[in-house]
Amino acid sequence: MSYQQNTYYSRRQQNWSRNQNTTRFVSAIKLGPVAHTILIALMITVLGLIYLTQATRTSGYGYEAQQIDEQISQLNEEKADLEIEKARLTALDTLKNSNVAREMTTPVSTEYVE
Amino acid sequence: MKLELQKGSRTRILAAAVLLIAAIFIGRLFYLQIIQHNHYVEAARAEQEKRFIIPASRGEIYAMNGEDPIRLVMNQTVYTVFADPATISEKDEIVKTLREVAGGNVRTGFEDLLDKDTRYEVLATKLTTVQRDKIKEKNFYGIGFQAVSQRVYPEGQLAGQVLGFVNAEGQGVYGLEGYMNDELSGTDGLLQAVTDVRDVPLTIGKDNIRVEPQDGKSPVLSIDRNVQAKVEQALAEGAEKTGATDVSAVVMDPNTGRVMAMANYPTYNPAEFNKVSDVALFNNNTISKPYEAGSVIKSFMMATAADKNVAHANDTFNNTDYIQVADRTISNAYKGVTGTITFQTAMQWSLNTGFVTLAQRLGDGQNITQGARQTMYEYYHDRFRLGQATGIQLANEASGRIISPDEEGGNAVRYSNMSFGQGMDVTMVQMASGFSALVNGGTYYQPTVINGYMTDDGMKAEAAKVLQDDVISDSTSAEVVEMLRTARQTGFPGIDKAGYLTGGKTGTSQVPTSTGYSETDTIGSYLGFGGSDRPEYVIIVQVSAEGKAYGGSTDAMPIFTDISNWMIDYLKLRPKS
Structure with a gap:
C-alpha cells in the first residue's frame, strides 16, 4: 500500500491547529460502480433494519401498555373484591350477630355531664 | 460491440413479451397504488384499526x-x-x-350443554x-x-325501595337508580x-x-343506615302485630329536609329483583302512593288559622258533634265532648267540627267563603306544598292533588272536608316535608335523600336548600308544636321517654272508592316529631291492608313511639332543659 504525503505550511494552521494532524492520507483503492451499488444496497438494508427495529420496538410498547392495563384492571378488581368483603363484614347484620354485639346490654340509666 | 437483435428473432419476441408483461404490471400497480390509493387505505384502516369502548x-x-x-x-x-x-376435549375434567x-353458579344441566351441536x-x-x-x-x-x-348490596335489602335496581339491560329503574x-x-x-x-x-x-x-357520580344518601334498619325492623314488627299488609314510614330531619329513613313493608332485596313476582313491591309507597291525609292534616289547619290570627289553641267554640256545611252535615268520629271547648281540646280528641269551624272563621265566621278557600289553598298547596311533587331525587314520585277553589269541585263542602283531611290526595313525603316546616319555625326545606357526593377527597356535602322561610310565623309554629305536644302527652301519657319534646297527631283516613268511601277499609297514620329543646326529627307512619280498618292511635302510633324513643337514644339527645 502506498500513500502520498502532503504538508501544508500556512501560518493559520500553525497558529490554530498546532496539535492536529497535518498529514492527509489518500487511498489508492478505487471503487467501481458495482462496488458502489453494493455499498448503497447494504446501507439501505442497514437503514431498513434500523427502521424495522424501531417500528417493532414501538409496537412492542403497545403490548407492554396492554399488559400494564390488564395488570391495573386485575388489581382494581382485587381491590373492589376486598372492599366488598370489608363492606360485608361491617354490614349491620354481620355486626348484630357478632359476639361483641351479643355481649352488649342496654344501660339502666344515663347521666349527662354538664 | 453493439448488440443488435435480429428482426423477428425469438429473443426479440421474448424481450417484447417481457416488456409487455412489465408494462401490464406497472399499469396494474399504477391503478392499485395511485388511482385506487384511497380505497385501499380505507380498507386497510378498517381491517387494522379497531374501536373499543x-x-x-x-x-x-x-x-x-x-x-x-x-x-x-x-x-x-x-x-x-x-x-x-365443538372444540372442547376434556369434558369430564x-x-x-x-x-x-x-358450585351453585353453574347452570342446571350444564353437563348436557357440552354435548350440544352449537358453538x-x-x-x-x-x-x-x-x-x-x-x-x-x-x-x-x-x-x-x-x-x-x-x-x-353489602347491607342486603336495606333501603331497597329507595335504591331501586339496575336491570338486565344495565338501566337503573325505580328509586335513586332510576332517578339518577x-x-x-x-x-x-x-x-x-x-x-x-x-x-x-x-x-x-x-x-x-x-x-x-x-x-x-357517587351520591351519598342522607339515609342513615342505623335509622333505616331500625325503621324497617319497627315496620316489620308493626305489620306482624297489626296484621297489616302495607306499612310505611319516613323519618326526616325537619331542620334540613334530609330524609334519615324511608321504608315500606314488605320490601325486597335489589340483588334479587328478578325473583320478585309482584312488581308493586318495587314501588316506594311513601312517594308514589297518594292517599287522603286524614286527621293528621288538622295540625296544618290549626297552623293556617293561627297564622291568619283567626283562632288560637285556647280560643273556644261550641261543639255539638255536628256541623252543617251547605247541604251536608259533618259529624265527629268521637262524640260526647260537647259544649264550649277549646281548639286544643278539639285537637286532642280530633274533633272534625272544630276544624270545620276554623275553616269558617277563615271566611265570615259562618261560611267557608271563597276567601277562606283561597286561604286554605294558599297554605296547603302553596306554602306547605301539599298535593304537588316535592322533587325528591327518587323515580316515580306522584304529585297527589289538592283541588283549587277556582275549580268546579273546589266548593265549601270539599274545603270543609279538607279541614280534617278528606277530599285531597297527598303523599307521605309531602306530609313529612310540610310538617317539618310547620314545626321548625316556618322554613320549608327541599326534601332530599342526598347528603352530597363522594369525591377522591371524601364527601362533598350539599347544603340544605330553603324553598321558603316564611311558611308560617315562628310564633304560630311554636303554638302548634305546643298543641301537638299537649295532645300527645295528655292523650297518651307515659309512652315517651321522659324529659323530651315529643308530639304528634293521629289520623284515620277513609279509602275512596268509585262510589264514595270504602265501608271496611281505613288507613291508620301518625305524624309527629321528637327532640329536646326543638324538634330534631319528624316521623310519619302509615298502616293499611285491603279489607281492614286501621286507626292512627291503635296501629300507627305504637310504631311511631317505638322509632321515636329509639331516635332519642341514637341521636344522643339530652333531656329538655
Whole structure:
C-alpha cells in the first residue's frame, strides 16, 4: 500500500491547529460502480433494519401498555373484591350477630355531664 | 460491440413479451397504488384499526353511618363461563372443575350443554375473580370467560325501595337508580387504535384516539343506615302485630329536609329483583302512593288559622258533634265532648267540627267563603306544598292533588272536608316535608335523600336548600308544636321517654272508592316529631291492608313511639332543659 504525503505550511494552521494532524492520507483503492451499488444496497438494508427495529420496538410498547392495563384492571378488581368483603363484614347484620354485639346490654340509666 | 437483435428473432419476441408483461404490471400497480390509493387505505384502516369502548364505572351509592358515609351499593366484576362444545376435549375434567369451583353458579344441566351441536353455551354465571382464576389455571381448550359488572348490596335489602335496581339491560329503574340513571352511568370512553391479529391495541398509528371514560357520580344518601334498619325492623314488627299488609314510614330531619329513613313493608332485596313476582313491591309507597291525609292534616289547619290570627289553641267554640256545611252535615268520629271547648281540646280528641269551624272563621265566621278557600289553598298547596311533587331525587314520585277553589269541585263542602283531611290526595313525603316546616319555625326545606357526593377527597356535602322561610310565623309554629305536644302527652301519657319534646297527631283516613268511601277499609297514620329543646326529627307512619280498618292511635302510633324513643337514644339527645 502506498500513500502520498502532503504538508501544508500556512501560518493559520500553525497558529490554530498546532496539535492536529497535518498529514492527509489518500487511498489508492478505487471503487467501481458495482462496488458502489453494493455499498448503497447494504446501507439501505442497514437503514431498513434500523427502521424495522424501531417500528417493532414501538409496537412492542403497545403490548407492554396492554399488559400494564390488564395488570391495573386485575388489581382494581382485587381491590373492589376486598372492599366488598370489608363492606360485608361491617354490614349491620354481620355486626348484630357478632359476639361483641351479643355481649352488649342496654344501660339502666344515663347521666349527662354538664 | 453493439448488440443488435435480429428482426423477428425469438429473443426479440421474448424481450417484447417481457416488456409487455412489465408494462401490464406497472399499469396494474399504477391503478392499485395511485388511482385506487384511497380505497385501499380505507380498507386497510378498517381491517387494522379497531374501536373499543372503555366502559365507565357506574357510581357507587353511599349512606350515612352516623357522621361517616358507608357504601350501600357497590360494583363487582363477575364472570360468565362459556364453552364452545365443538372444540372442547376434556369434558369430564371441565365438569368436575366447574362443580368444585363454581358450585351453585353453574347452570342446571350444564353437563348436557357440552354435548350440544352449537358453538356457544353458557355454563356458569356470576363467578368471582377467584373462581375464574381457579378455572383459568386448568387452561381448558374451548372454555372462555366474559366479564360482567354487577351491583352488590353489602347491607342486603336495606333501603331497597329507595335504591331501586339496575336491570338486565344495565338501566337503573325505580328509586335513586332510576332517578339518577344518567348521572350514575357516567360516560363511556373510546379507544381507537391499530391492533394486531389478537386485537391487542398497538401504539403505532397516527390516527389512534383515546378518550378516557368519565365514571358516574357517587351520591351519598342522607339515609342513615342505623335509622333505616331500625325503621324497617319497627315496620316489620308493626305489620306482624297489626296484621297489616302495607306499612310505611319516613323519618326526616325537619331542620334540613334530609330524609334519615324511608321504608315500606314488605320490601325486597335489589340483588334479587328478578325473583320478585309482584312488581308493586318495587314501588316506594311513601312517594308514589297518594292517599287522603286524614286527621293528621288538622295540625296544618290549626297552623293556617293561627297564622291568619283567626283562632288560637285556647280560643273556644261550641261543639255539638255536628256541623252543617251547605247541604251536608259533618259529624265527629268521637262524640260526647260537647259544649264550649277549646281548639286544643278539639285537637286532642280530633274533633272534625272544630276544624270545620276554623275553616269558617277563615271566611265570615259562618261560611267557608271563597276567601277562606283561597286561604286554605294558599297554605296547603302553596306554602306547605301539599298535593304537588316535592322533587325528591327518587323515580316515580306522584304529585297527589289538592283541588283549587277556582275549580268546579273546589266548593265549601270539599274545603270543609279538607279541614280534617278528606277530599285531597297527598303523599307521605309531602306530609313529612310540610310538617317539618310547620314545626321548625316556618322554613320549608327541599326534601332530599342526598347528603352530597363522594369525591377522591371524601364527601362533598350539599347544603340544605330553603324553598321558603316564611311558611308560617315562628310564633304560630311554636303554638302548634305546643298543641301537638299537649295532645300527645295528655292523650297518651307515659309512652315517651321522659324529659323530651315529643308530639304528634293521629289520623284515620277513609279509602275512596268509585262510589264514595270504602265501608271496611281505613288507613291508620301518625305524624309527629321528637327532640329536646326543638324538634330534631319528624316521623310519619302509615298502616293499611285491603279489607281492614286501621286507626292512627291503635296501629300507627305504637310504631311511631317505638322509632321515636329509639331516635332519642341514637341521636344522643339530652333531656329538655
